[in-house]
Amino acid sequence: MKPTDALIALMVPLVWGMGLVIAKPAVDQFPPILLMALRFSVTALLLVWFVPVPRGMRKSLALVALVGSTLQYGLSYNGLKLLDASTTALIVQIETPFLLLISAVWLGDRLTVRQLAGLAVAFVGIYILTGAPNLLGKWVGISLAISGAFMWALGQALMRRLTESQPDRLSGMGTIAWVSVFAAPQLFVASLLVEDQHWYHISHAGIAVWGAVAYLGVVMTALGYTCWYHVLGRYPASQAGPYLLLLPVFSILGGWLFLGEPVNQRMLIGGVVIVFGVALLTVQRSSAIK
Template structure:
């Protein structure tokens, strides 16, 4: 397969920008909407946009239903409830644990055999989160960090299930999951949150713009561009560009949310990204994709 063209390189960077800024937009949206309600609105908007692309599912429906529960409703509830208590940039760094969790579950449930380099990357990534979590100034955010980590784990499990789907396109999978997950998220919001009706009634243009960005730009457009890339390129060629995602989140948090950047946070983040890089970036001497290469194209944790 040919190397990345200039156009595909630009698209890969654009996807990272769209998804990275999504954390910044979500933080703004959660200043008005409760986090699970915001995710319910997000998936409702995505469902309306993509319902036309659902297509037939055949025997995949039970597995899609399980994916929508674990890899969407539960995952987004955990992740963004945690994001609500963290800075956008920090949350995007912790979310990177999705990749190590995916490799671990791939080994446990799919019989994949990660290389020693990938196991080393996993240890380094978790060590980086440990550095972040152990900092005194983040002691009050430990619950939020654990929520985001739990969301990363459920996302990885959802990806294992996605890998077992047959005869479906990435766009169709995204559409089905959005349609199935939206009502579940409204139910979860009703069970665990309060003030939803008042939040919807009093939402201004800024709050609705955040929901629309998350639903149309971050999810529908972002996944469309990503899946389009994966139709032309190997996962190993484009996945490393997702390392830019937390970089854009950190920059966006500084510019739009007045988030502070500290040396300990930079060190912890650099360790996390180094570990994830070991997992996702192929060595130049590799001649073919490895069977344990993480698959992030059908439904990611953003």
């Protein structure tokens, strides 16, 4: 990988990992679903002018947005409200094992022995992590984060079916833009249904909230995914994917440095086991040169 592309690839886990750190103070004082509605509104308004209307795909994209964005972020960020940013980042690494399981059961993909081992290791890591002192008694937050990870995987599987049935119909930026267009109103409706005092929260929101909206909408979503699709467009997923293993590392460092979150032995052991399991799933062995 060229040095400039490697730097862009490294930006992705940094930007995404720090997103949870920046969002944590915001969700502590602001409704999480409303925060996500504002986030996707910013992304949609920023990008939708530069991509074509996906004719014939709008219903499918609305479903992808409902599952992979509205439900996913609604669950994950309500989990973040109850957990530390660093441990949430470790828990959501279970997204990749969930995606492989869904692909095997629903899409008919065959899992190798290496992948089955990776699945087992990742779930063992989650079990170890849930015994960390800062997670004791926080089963609601853990369950929300894990459920959000499952919804992300299901959304990715839906997106894969859509792109396979209509290849080359939608670019990476187009996907981000139109998923955001559909996710924003869905999240506003969800917020109206399950959250309250919307005008009070908006009118009393401080710099932590509006800074999080700007970062999540512009940097994490628009810039982060643009960088990600740039790398995927130039290199195979097996070469780009391992960079994402650094995401929880940046979240843990950011949580410790900026939020004063504790880092304990059980958390580190569980995190290492999870990341190792995900590595078995995503890092492919290089073929021998003959």
